Amino acid sequence: MPGCSHLEFPTMTLRRALSAALLLACSHGKAQAMPSTFGPVIGNALLCRSHLENRYFHDYLTTAFGPAYKREGGAWWFKTEATLWGAEVKEVMVSDDSNPLVFIAAITESTPEELEQGIRTAYGIVFKPAGATPFPLRVSNLGSTIAYMNDKSKIYCAKFKSPPVR
Secondary structure, three states, X not given: OOOOHHHHHHHXXXXXXXXXXXXXXXXXXXXXXXXXXXXXHHHHHHOXXXXXXXXXXXXXXXXXXXXXXXXXXOEEXXXXXXXXXXXXXXXEEEEOOOOOEEEEEEEEOOOHHHHHHHHHHHHOOOEEEOXXXXXXXXXXXXXXXXXXXXXXXXXXXXXXXXXXXX
């Protein structure tokens, strides 16, 4: 109809705006897709193969997956949809400045045995049991630790903060 195009434009603009708002609202709180640098950056940190700087990892995870969903136990918690060494990584934690240690940790959807085997296959890193308990911590020569987390596993690297430069 001639003369009706002025009515269609605002309707289409409104539809697009509402669609964009709905998409943004639905994506809030969900983990974003894994960046290609996740393995080298986060994986190497978890294996204690890189320098630990909590601000760097906080910024990296915020950029990659959005803001932390909680701050608890001296750490920022991030929801992730990622994979390391064949194991699904659902959460990554990074120490905040209230903690005497600087650390990075991840919870995986695998048993400690499965996680250890994946790391050994990928990098040849061996984890040794640190005790004779039924569920021992497993520690690598570099200091990375795998622990039981119910039916999952947690892997972390923790170091004391460097003393301030005088």
